[in-house]
Amino acid sequence: MKIKKYFRGSGRVLAFVFVASIVWLLFDMAALRLSISEVNSQLLKELVVKERELAKRQATKGTKVAGRDFKHPLEKVQMALGEGKKSDRVERKVVEVYRKTGKFNGEVKAHTAAPEKDTGTQAGANPQGSVKAKMQEKISKKSLKKHNSGTDTTVRNPIREQATETGAKEKERRVIALSRTKAPPAVREEGQPKKVIEAIKLQSSATKATTKVVPVQDTKLSVGAGLSQKANNSTLKTAKRGAQATASAIKERPVNIIQRDKKEKVVVVISKDKENHKNDSVKGSVDGNLKSAPQPGALNVGKLQASEPVKLLNISGVRRSGGLHKVMALDVTHKPRDVRAVGQFGHAAVVPLDKQEESRRRWSEGYFNVFLSEQIPVDRAIPDTRPPACSEDLVHDDLPTTSVIFCFVDEVWSTLLRSVHSVLNRSPPHLLKEILLVDDCSTKDYLKEKLDVYMSQFPKVRIIRLKERQGLIRARLAGAAEAKGDVLTFLDSHIECNVGWLEPLLERVYQDSRKVACPVIEVISDKDMSYVLVDNFQRGIFKWPLVFGWSTLPEDYIKKNNMKDSDPIRCPVMAGGLFSIDKKYFYELGAYDPGLDVWGGENMEISFKIWMCGGEIEIIPCSRVGHIFRGENPYQFPKDRQKTVERNLARVAEVWLDEYKEVFYGHGYLHLLNKNVIDVGNLTAQIQLREKLHCKSFKWYLENVYPELEAPVVKAEGLVFNVGTRKCLVLDKGSLFFETCDLSKQNQHFNYSWVKTLRQNTSCVSPQSTGTGVAMEPCDNTKTHLRWMHKTNKVLTEHLIAEVSPRGVPRRVCLEAGPKADGVYLKACEASSSFQKWQFTHYYTQ
Secondary structure, rough: OOOOOHHHHHHHHHHHHHHHHHHHHHHHHHHHHHHHHHHHHHHHHHOOOOOHHHHHHHHHHOOOOOOOOOOOOOHHHHHHHOOOOHHOOOOOOOOOOOOOOOOOOOOOOOOOOOOOOOOOOOOOOOOOOHHHHHHHHHHHHOOOOOOOOOOOOOOOOOOHHHHHHOOOOOOOEEEEEOOOOOOOOOOOOHHHOOOOOEEOOOOOOOHHOOOOOOOOOOOOOOOEEEEOOOOOOOOOOOOOOOOOOHHHHHHHOOOOEEEEOEEEEEEEEOOOOOOOOHHHOOOOOOOOOOHOOOOOEEEEEEEOOOOOOOOOOOOOOOOOOOOOOOOOOEEEEOOOOOOOOOOOOOOOOOOHHHHHHHHHHHHOOOOOHHHHHHHOOOOOOEEEEEOOHHHOOEOOOOOOOEEEEEEEOOOOHHHHHHHHHHHHHHOOOOOOEEEEEEEOOOOHHHHHHHHHHHHOOOEEEEEEOOOOOOHHHHHHHHHHHHOOEEEEEOOOOOOEEEEOOHHHHHHHHHOOOOOOEEEEEEEEEOOOOOEEOOOOOOOEEEEEOOOOEEEOHHHHHHHHHOOOOOOEEEEEOOOOOEEEHHHHHHHHOOOOOOOOOOOOOOHHHHHHHHHHHOEEEEEEEEEEOOOOOOOOOOOOOOOOOHHHHHHHHHHHHHHHHHHHHHHHHHHHHHHOOOOOOOOOOOHHHHHHHHOOOOOHHHHHHHHHOOOOOOOOOOEEEEEEEOOOOOHHHHHEOEEEEEEEOOOOOOOHEEEEEEEEOOEEEOOEEOOOOOOOOOEEEEEOHHHHHHHHEEOOOOOOOOOEEEEOHHHHOOOOEEEOOOOOEEEOOEEEEOOOOOHHHHEEEEEOOO
C-alpha cells in the first residue's frame, strides 16, 4: 500500500520517465560499444597494411640516400662516376662566406647512394590498394599527343621513380647527387631537405625486356621564342607566349629542368641536346673521362630508364588545375659544360704566374679582375644557394611578363655577356618578354657593332643607344619607356642570376602590384670571380647622412615572428641596382625623380617614395643574384662626382625628409644649405606629386618601417642652465634674460638643432655684427651667422661658440651671462669661466 501511493497521479508520470531513461541509456551504451569495436577493427587493419608496406620497402631498400649536407655538385659527380684519380678532380675549395670570419675547413666529401624505392603510399593517398596499379592505370589512359607545329612547347620533367615489382632483382644503380656549395650555418637549416639527385638505372640488354620505359619526347627550349613543349600528358596545354621564330643555334640548346618529388627521395634532371642526341644516353659502363660525365646544370640524358612508369608533370607555367606550379629551376647551355673550365660552378679562378702582370694592368678596365673574367665561360654554372624550402614553393601559372633592363656604359665585354646569358638561361621564356640593353653612350668599340652582331642571335634582346651621356637614372627611365612587359626588372650589368630567380619576384608583384621585390644580392668576388654566399636575414638600411648599408635582422625579431630563411624580408631601403616593380605602379609613383643627375641617391628617393606612398619593399630569399662589388667606381661623371651625389641627396632630403632634413644636413652637409654652393633645382613638381599621392610623413616612415634608426629631431632641448648664475635663460617679448629655472614655463624652453641654431619656436639667437651682444631674429638655415658650436670643442666643451666678423675680420666668441644675471653678451672665450658654461636639460647626441 505504501508503494502504490507513489504511483498515483504525478508519481506515475515520474516513474515512467525514469524507466524510459534507463532503457535509453542501455541502448546508447550498446551502440557506442559496437562503434568502438568497428573503429578498432579498421585501425588494426590499416596498421597491418602499413606494416606490410614497410616490410616490403625495407626488404628492397639499398643504401641510404645521399646526406642532406650541402656539398659542391662537382665532387658528387666525380665520386658517383668512379672518378678516383686526383689529376682528374677540380680543386676542392669551399668558397669563403661573405661577412663570415674564417673559411670552411676540410675538403668537401662526395657521397654516393642508391635511391630509395617507394612501395608505400604517397602523402595524402589512401593506404589501401596498390599505388603501382593506380599509376599504371593513369599512364595507360593518357595517350601521347603532339601539339600543332609552329607553337613552342616544352616538356615538364619532375619525374618520380615508382615502386618495382616485389621480389624482382635490382641491378646496380648509380645516383648522381647535385647540390649546392656548402652553405654556412646561417644559410643552412636543419631538417629541411635540399638536394637535387639524378637517378639513372644502368641496365644490360638482358634486363631491358622486363623493364618498362616511358620515353621522354624531344625536348627543346628556345630562349628567343618562349618555352617549347611536346608532352605525353593530355592535360598539358600549349604555351603561346613568346615569338614564333628563333635562331636555330638557340633552338638546339639543351634545357635542364630540375624538380623534386614530394617526399624529397628521388629527383631527376632531364636534358636534351638535339645535335648530340645519339651520344647523350648514359651507357652501362662509364669511363674515367670527366668530360663525358653528366655535369651539374648541363646533364644530358637521352632516355630515362626506370623500373616503373614515370609521371610527367607540367612545369611550363601553363595554367593547370588550381593554377599553381612549383618554381622552375631552369638552366640552359649551348653545349655540355666543360667541368674543367676556369671558374666553373662558381669556383675561384687563379691567375697563372706568367699572366699576373697582365691581370694587374687590366684591373682598371672595370676595377675587378678583367683577365679572369674573360677566361670564365659566359654561361658558367653557379651553385644553387636558395634556402631548401624554395624549390617547393608554388607560384601562379599566369604570372605577368617582365622586361629586364640593363643600363651600362663601357661595361667589360665578358661580364655584360655573362649577365645577359644568365637571364636568358635561367628565366622561364614565356615570362621573359624582352631584355633591353640601354647603352649610355659607351666609348668602347666592342660595345658597338660587335655587340649588335652578337646580340642579333637572341630575338628577345634589344639594344637602346643614347646619343649622349645621361647617367644611370635617366638611362633607366629611357629603358622603362621602351619596355613592353607588365613588370620592370632592373639589373646591373655585372651580375649572374641564379636558378629560379625570376618567378619568386614576379609572384610577389602578382600578389600585390604595390610590392617591390628585390633578390638576395650575393657576391661575385672582384679578385677571383668566385660565387660567394651571404648571410641570411639581410636587409637594406641607411645611416645618416643617407648612406646605404646592410644589416641583419635581430635574433629576437626573427624568433618573435617565427621567420624562416625563405620568408620575404621587409626592407626599409633597397640597394637600387636589382629589383622588380609593376610598370603601371612605377609610373603611378612618378618613376624616378627626373631632376636627379647621373647616379647616387636614386635608391633612397624611390625607397622613401614607395613606403610613404602606400607600397612595400621586400627582399625575396628564394631569388638569388650574384653581383660584382667593386672597391672603386670606374665610370666617369659628366660633372664633379662628389657634387653630383651631394646634390641628389639634398634634393631627396628636401622633398621627403620633412623636419628630419636637418638631421641629414647636420651630419656633414651643412655646406649644401648655401644656395651659392649648390643648386638642387626646382622641386615644385616633386612636392606636388607627393601631395597628389597622399603620401605619409617621414615620421610615419621612421615609426612604422625603420624604428631602429636613431633620428632625434634636435641635438639638445629643454631649459638652458647657466652654471655661473645658477639660473635659466628666458625669452620674453623678444628679449633674453634670466629667471629661476622652471620646467613649466614654455618661454624657458629652447632647443639646439642639427644645423647648429639656438632657437625657440621660429626665433633664433643671433650674434650682433658688433660682436658684443645678441638679438633674436627669424630662423633661416641658410644663414651661417646663426650657427653656434656646442659640445664640439674639446677644450670649450660646455660653451656656446659663435663666429662674428666685426670690421671684416672673423673671430670666435662665446655666449656669456652677466654676473648679476641681467643679460647675455659675447665675450672672448675663457675655458675656466663658469658664466660661459651652459647646460641643456636633455642631450640626444654629442
